[in-house]
Amino acid sequence: MSTAYTIVTVAAALWVGFSAASVFLRARWVVEPLADYGVPRSWWPWLGVAKAAGAAGLLVGLAVPVIGVLAGVGLVLYFTGAVVTVLRARSYSHVPFPLLYLAPVVGAMALGFAA
Template identity: 60%
Template sequence: MDIAYYVVGTLTALWVGFSGYSLFSKQQFVVEPLEKYGVPRSWWNWLALAKTAGALGLVAGFALPALGVAAAVGLILYFLGATATALRARSYQTSVFPLLYLAPVAATLILQVTR
């Protein structure tokens, strides 16, 4: 079970970290939906920082389990909020993307607490 936790946790942290980087660097595939949803530009760096901090927290959770749990819970809340934002904007085509990030974060959390 430990190997699965480390593999899933590492891959999840890389994926969420890439998402944070993509928002920091204003990649078009990230920016377009945010503009469509009406998310103010002044929030973008804070959202990117939250994702990046969550990804780092998942990795730190290998050494400090409580920090990993807190990071996973924070990221789950983040991606639930992102899903709600997409649904509120009636962007049903893109509302699945935050769930694709949420699933591995939830799996990481489950693997961590069942170790």
């Protein structure tokens, strides 16, 4: 396991965990766009749980690689779905936000596969 992989994975997990906490705490800058995109309020806790589970899975993946891969795949699918949701809502200026969370996850997975 390389140092770069460990650093990027921990950073990605912290970043995604921050995103999960933002949903749980109903940070205005997170939930207002969700409402604007048409995401039902009843989904918000589950979206936070999915992000939190993915963040935890990335960290567990440092010890159990298959868990990290599964968490990474799940997060890639999650944030790809977020990009699609933003595009369907025609909020094109918001597309970079889910990409900012997707990029470190993809980076961690790429470094993991390269090791």
